Amino acid sequence: MTQWWRDAVVYQIYPRSFADGNGDGTGDFAGALARLPYLAELGVDAVWFSPFYPSPLADGGYDVADYCDVDPRFGTLADFDTFVAAAAGHGIRVIVDIVPNHCSSAHPAFQAALAAEPGSPERDLFIFRDAPNNWQSLFGGPAWTQTPDGQWYLHLFDSSQPDWNWANPAVPAMFEKVLRFWLDRGVAGLRVDVAHGLFKDPELPDVPDPTPSDRPSPWFHRPELVAHYATWRAILDSYPEDVFPGRRTAVGEFWGDEITHLEPYFIPGGMPQAFNFFLFQTAWDAAALRHTITASIALAEGSDVVAPWVISNHDVMRPVSRYGAPAPARSDAEVDVALGTRRARAAALLLLALPGSAYVYQGEELGLPEFLDIPAADRDDPVYRRSQGARLGRDGCRVPIPWSGTAQPYGFTEGTATWLPQPSGWGSLTVEAQLADPSSTLALYREAIAGRPAGEFAWLDGYDLAFTRGEDFACVLNLGAEPVPLPAHESVLLASGTITDDVLPQDTAVWLRLR
Ligand code: TEU
Secondary structure (H helix, E strand, C coil): CCHHHCCCCCEEHHHHHHHCCCCCCCHCCCCCCCHHHHHHHHHEEEEECCCCCCCCCCCCCCCCCCCCCCCCCCCHHHHHHHHHHHHHHCCCCCEECCCCECCCCCCCHHHHHHHCCCCCCCCHHHHEEECCCCCCCCCCECCCECCCCCCCCECCCCCCEEEECCCCCCHHHHHHHHHHHHHHHHEEEEEECCCCCCCCCCCCCCCCCCCCCCCCCCCCCCHHHHHHHHHHHHHHHCCCCCCCCCCCCEECCCCCHHHHHHHHHHHCCCCEEECCCCHHHCCCCHHHHHHHHHHHHHCCCCCCCEEECCCCCCCCHHHHHHHCCCCCCCCCEEEEEEHHHHHHHHHHHHCCCCCCEEEEEHHHHHHCCCCCCCCCCCCCCCHHHHHCCCCCCCHHCCCCCCCCCCCCCCCCCCCCCCCCCCCCHHHHHHHHHCCCCCCCCHHHHHHHEEEECCCCCEEEECEEEEECCCCCEEEEEEEECCCCCCEEEEEEEEEECEEEEEEEECCCCEEEEEE
């Protein structure tokens, strides 16, 4: 059976912020359904929905209160089914987000645990202890919260996100049902949240340095994970071909501080895909990017696991703002948007020319900058709250998409207000404006997705950052101050900026048909 995900382009939808169909200022399935033609014309193979399940939305829906339903703010299960069927009509598959490390404190199982005795089977679904250890939450502050009866429970993220106890067989059994619930509904794949989490060292030892990181630790990259995900792959592979040819997939959100931390997952029979976050974690530097790409390709060799390339998602600063400021910016004034846009466009041609699958986060194809100047009172991310503003959090990349018009809400909603404010001055960044402009970032993404190269990857000698795919395709980037003469070519297929006299200017990428 085909492994359709091997070179797929997957579009990430953050449901609250994609498109609003009912005028309440929050995105939903009805809104996304109306925008399916847009996604089809963009040319993506699949969409991944960030969580849309019933949730208090304390962490944007990554706090799940019911894994097998749709939050009324986003629609109903019938709306979900309608979307899946309509997407199939456009040749687009649907991937849903599974959040197995933790749930919402509003989940009935956690409510039952709180109501039950210490030592009860209800509490054993979670990690309750009489005293906390020194682990820290990734969102800031201690990873333990005390309950009224004196016991503490573990939460690697917000205090409203208790961690499941994966050592209790009832937990994997429950998640197997969740997987089957969505696979039976016809989804083509799963995105697995905090895939390097789940199992904890049963001793729950204090650690010398509790600063949150993604290296192997008593809470991340535990050895149990590899066998566990083999059982999930077997479930995926047990599903027959139906609407689409090929097997079902799962993509793990495995973070590591170093590429080597991901090695255990790249085995025959592992989870089909493991995100490669190293591309966007690498500085805008040719040698560093080249090193990352080489190491990433080596990582996947010999396994049947694919590491999709990523330059943005709902957790990180948008590329325009990341590449457009010398250090992580805290206000819009610190970002050189023109510089950032030039580099983000070059990065897009890199992303879409590399071998394998690529994920594109909504708004990336529009070259949206991060909205850094969101007023404090409007900020929603628990990272901002828990760090008391020391970290701005991730709201700036989650701003509702500008579809049309020249002022807020830019066609996002029929109503007037959006759940997160949009900045002024985005009129030229709307989908409507960019569809009318052949030099827009949207036009670049559409052409790049339509013209993605195939063929063997090889570095092109004599360049800092250039490679071929097969016999007659080359992607050349110039990140340095010196102009780079282009190799002999038959034609320029696509360029991220203006090229004159066959010379590539700084911060520009080009796709070439070679002679
Ligand atoms: O992100 C996981 C996450 O936040 C950490 O793995 C962190 O990003 C990493 O350690 C940084 O180095 C997922 C979701 O994508 C995110 O939106 C959620 O807030 C989080 O899980 C909790 O569910």
